[in-house]
Amino acid sequence: MDKLDQARSTQERQVNQVRSQPLRGLPALIFASRWLQLPLYLGLIVAQAVYVVLFIQELSHLVPVLWDPNALDNTASALGIVARSKEIVVMLMVLSLIDVVMISNLLIMVIIGGYETFVSRLDLDGHPDQPEWLSHVNANILKVKLATAIIGISSIHLLKTFISAESLSEKTMLWQTLIHLAFILSALSIAWIDRMLSSGSGQQH
Template identity: 60%
Template sequence: MDMKVSPSRTGEGRIRPLPNLIFMSRWLQLPLYLGLILAQGVYVYHFWVELVDLIGAAMGNQAALEHVLTAVAVDGTARPTKLNETTIMLVVLGLIDVVMISNLLIMVIVGGYETFVSRMNLETHPDQPEWLSHVNASVLKVKLATAIIGISSIHLLKTFINANAYDAKTLIAQTVIHVVFLFSAMAIAASDRIMAGTNGTNKHSH
């Protein structure tokens, strides 16, 4: 009767020093993800500053109103003396923009760390994100492209609502950039689907 010897006993499962060093170099990305967490904190602070200014302007605080109008780039020659629907909409869109960028940061931090650094072992955690269960480099790339399109859409909508504060070149440039983002995401999704189909065909052929 043949006895199977485990790789750990024979040394076959051990990584040689140089490959192990190269593999361990993935931990150099850890400070990058920690830096993105700090950037997330800056966005949280910015969100609350904008929200406090909006609430202050709604209660008649002129200083808060000036901050709000400056933040949404309302033309100085026609500044309203109180909040109106357009200004509120622009501020709310700005808050939504911050939230969407924050969501993008979470996808990069959690998905990138899980994919390129180390497993987080969140399978049994009740708050595990649904998308994280099947994330890989290709899926993360498509999700990031989709998130960037959403952020670009918010910026474009803010520009169109407050079109008087921008010249025609700016409006055209932002529209073209948004279209480029859209086609880029479609190309990424299409190439990812082609690659997935090719890999599936190769597996079946073997």
């Protein structure tokens, strides 16, 4: 047992020595090239701020609907529907707000998960606000989560389409439904491939 512990400690020391050796030359340049993605993630943070402004604008259009009939008509016209009832208009506006929030969640997943996976560790271990999924995120899990988020966004758009079906053609509704089904099939395929790869790597170990 002592020999086994000594062997493990020796192996750990060797691994730490290899990790402590700095990269030089071309390998160092290639490894440092990952920082070229940093402006992309900073740009997504700016896009997140734009969505916050958009959410506030949408909310400012929703609140006056409660007491202003003109606001109800203007909002219905902006949505491209006939103001059949206040409930329908409010429902569509709320779905638009949910749509903004879900896209914002998608941005957060890409920014945090992508940076952690492809650029540098965030060192959030033990932080009380660390997202639950970040502790076991990798490229495959990130793809599955992104595909699931896209399905959620597509579902909101499809629900808005069915609510305002009177102002849309059957061809438009059919295409949106087919696109939504394509998203679902793509997500299932990604999840299945990830599961097969995970089971294959588990059998090798």
